[in-house]
Amino acid sequence: MKQILSNDIINQYLPTLIKCPLFNKLGEPELRSYLHNAKVIVHSYKKNDFIALSGDPMEGIGVILEGSALLTRENVMGQRVIMANLEQSDIFGEALLFSKQPLWPATIKATKVSKIMFIPLETFIDTLPDCQQCQTKILSNLLEDLSEKAILLTRKVHYLTLKGMREKIFAYLTDIYKRQQSTTIHLPHNREQMAEVLNVSRTALSRELGRLRDEGIIDITGRTVTLKDIEGIEEFGFNSF
Known part of the structure; x- marks a missing residue:
């Protein structure tokens, strides 16, 4: 009413x-x-x-x-x-x-x-x-x-156009990095929600995040991520294409 x-x-x-x-x-x-x-x-x-x-x-x-x-x-x-x-x-x-x-x-x-x-x-x-x-x-x-x-929606379409899991993760992290202006970022989504945003399986996402951590590209604890190779990560950001 x-x-x-x-x-x-x-x-x-x-x-x-x-x-x-x-x-x-x-x-x-x-x-x-x-x-x-x-x-x-x-x-x-x-x-x-x-x-x-x-x-x-x-x-x-x-x-x-x-x-x-x-x-x-x-x-x-x-x-x-x-x-x-x-x-x-x-x-x-x-x-x-x-x-x-x-x-x-x-x-x-x-x-x-x-x-x-x-x-x-x-x-x-x-x-x-x-x-x-x-x-x-x-x-x-x-x-x-x-x-x-409309720009945000275009970014989401950008995630879907990327074929590799790592590229999708890098594009996602780059968008958050540019918003928060820090190499230590707080993810707005939990692991399940992040998988849904990127349209990937949660298991595959967790496996790839573990690889990125082991390779020294990121540190991740819960929803806190430190970007250690920001130049490589930014390569797949929305504004890089």
Whole structure:
């Protein structure tokens, strides 16, 4: 059910919403004005609940107020591929907002107890009282976010075009290295999730990571990886082709 958020809810989640890319460069007074006028939908989910199933109609752009989720798809062989990790303040579903058939193309599953705010289409196209300027900024932020995610999707396609396991791992590590700007990086995925991102088997992935460690190319402990041969690893990065 669409609702205007109460002051208590706005105060509770304002720090989270300020960090949301959809509300980038909005001052607190502008954001409060928008939230006091925009009718949104808020749902709560338990861990492992489905937030959306592929083929379901979408209610609007999702904003994660609490918790985290995985956006996944299954290929024709029934293998699950992770498309995105979604954390607090992240948004999803923006590519569908103006679609003629706004159906979820992927499945979204809560990995923690979560609360999601859905912002329906009319909130973006209807003029809200005293919010015209902030609505313009929000639409600009939406376009910027779409551009960034299009680049991210291209990177994922890049992983799939690489034939060798080692090349896929190097491309994956290079992307994280460039984001974190450190040769000691923290992986955003566990081993099973990393295998799904690269569309490889977990056993083969673990075996190749062990080889890379034994050859002195990386050190790996849990999700912490030290890149010891960064020049060789970067050779297969997305921007190297």
